[in-house]
Amino acid sequence: MNHKTELSEKVEHFVRPEIRALSAYHVPDSADTIKLDAMENPYQWPEDLTNEWLEVIRDVELNRYPDPGARVLKEHLRESMEVPNESEILLGNGSDELIQMIMMALAGKDKVVLSVDPGFVMYKMIATFMDMPYVAMPLKEDFSIDEAKFLAAIKEHQPAVIFLAYPNNPTSNLFDEQTIRNIIDAAPGVVVVDEAYHAFAEKSFMPMLKEYDNLLVMRTVSKMGLAGLRLGLLAGKAEWLNEFDKVRLPYNINILTQASAEFAIKNRHVLDKQTQQICNDREILFKELSQIENITPYSSQANFILARVQDGEADRIFNSLKEQGVLIKNLNPAGGLLKNCLRITVGTAEENKKFLELFKATLE
Ligand SMILES: *Cc1c(COP(=O)(O)O)cnc(C)c1O
Secondary structure, eight states, rough: OOOOHHHHHHHHHSHHHHHHHHOOOOOOOTTTSSOOOOOOOOOOHHHHHHHHHHHHHHHHOTTTTTOOOOOHHHHHHHHHOOOTTEEEEEESHHHHHHHHHHHHHOTTTTOOEEEEEEOOOHHHHHHHTTTTTTTEOOOOOOOOOOOOHHHHHHHHHOOOEEEEESSSSSOOOOHHHHHHHHHHHOOSSEEEEOOTTTTGOOSSSSSGGTSSEEEEEESSSSSIIGGGOOOOOEEEEEEHHHHHHHSSSTSSSSSSHHHHHHHHHHHHHHHHHHHHHHHHHHHHHHHHHHTTOOOOOOOSSSSEEEESSSTTTTHHHHHHHHTTEOOOEEEGOOOGGGTTTEEEEOOHHHHHHHHHHHHHHHHO
């Protein structure tokens, strides 16, 4: 038997079958492309702000471990994200890490994770890592939650945790507030309202933390312009968060992230202005897309637009744009309600214009 076969047999023997069955989270190579695939803010900081930030970074002691509790940063975030005084805060290396911490603390063969389909892919992915059963209730055609069916699923599965992205990714809509309230009331475990796109939406469950013991609100700085920092926030009752904190690896928020995020929050007006620009450009992009024959864009409360193209055309359009240097997200392979759908992150005005130009050309 040659060495290679022996090694693959060993890997097969020791690596969990559910992990071997996964394909690694694929991040496409994006050098020299117009990147409209990952919901990033397309803007950098003005030069004087960058210089100020470099001055702050100069004094950071890289030889020391960071503050393990990131106390100063937490207080800045509490104020900036309007976390109620009575709520505790837990920070993660991106909100992806918070999703992982929640599931690590709750895991078990009979601990069901409940969400919706189409929904954010990491919920299912991390449930698989943790060997937790994952149930996703199909959304209706208009991407709203089928409340009766969802409440029935809660009754049947008694989920340990429910994840709802608000606005939802990849459908960009806000679910009905009363529906979510009814879900929180019916849930036996915790309900995580994931507000990754809060900066672009007009509503939030943050103030509702005061009303519910089993509600947790999650935020991230990624989509508002700081994706490179990897910083997410979970707010809710100390009783829950103190338990989740036990599975957190020490120093998960590195010293450069702590210093940079504090600096960014102090200069929030710059990010807020960029967010406003993105919202304006989103409306322009939406209008332009609606005017194209056979294209149906969905109205968005986030920094991306989901658009349905003609049956069987999504793959071709996606590949053609990619060859011409514009990277968007092709959701057609996911199937179901996402069949024939493409997701376009709102870029700069010029990027959106370039996208529209090439997009229209591929339709001719
Ligand atoms: C992007 C995204 C996240 C992950 O954000 P990070 O903080 O960058 O890990 C979480 N939830 C939803 C719904 C997202 O779209």
